[in-house]
Amino acid sequence: MSRPRSPRSVLVVDAANVVGSVPDGWWKDRAGAARRLHERLLVGDTSYDDIVLVLEGGAKAGVRPGRDQHVLTVHAPRDGDSTIIAEVARCRDKGDTVVLISADHVLRGRCEGLGARAMSPSWLLDQIG
Template identity: 60%
Template sequence: MARVRTVLVVDAANVVGARPDGWWKDRAGAARRLHEALLTAPVPHDVVVLVLEGGAKAGVRPGRDAHVRVVHAARDGDTEIAKQAREAAEAGREVTVVTADRALAANVAGVARVSGPSWLWDVLEETT
């Protein structure tokens, strides 16, 4: 029997915003740093979907880079994150969404597990 592929959908704005490191001065740079960290981190998922919105979109082009796929939200990030989670679940994937946004977490509860930004930061720091 084939193993079910796992997908991690990352609310980039929420994850970056969880650390008061001056990210608001350079949203594009913060998105780029998060993307780079996800490329090398020991994330326990087959695919990572990094959803960018607003000024952060200037930091990383949309598309796939190794196991990380960058998606630029056409509207708001929450709508795109929910869409990505649903599409992955409908394709038979096990989905985890990383966010601290309670409304978004409630919106994806039927299709995904939810982990907070601190969990992802812990994983990312394993490589440093």
């Protein structure tokens, strides 16, 4: 008989929202902006067990889907919001503590309704330097 899994702390990142919060020309190279965010999440100190990075549209070309160390990259098949909500629900269903990173108030409200806490993109960017 297997032991129950311990709850984990998970950060779910709305990549489009985080990248879009800094006017650094990201719109000229969405894939490159996604790759840079992914790299910062790999080396940044967030103190979370896992990070789920949700990419949509052109940003998906910057990072392959799958796990790199503690970062799981998920490609949204359609809109990012639906995938983010599904990832929050998946983690909450496992008993994980979830923090969503997004400035989208509607998305934040929906995820908070699932039991997640929400923080701003600037909070995350401060954490990962």
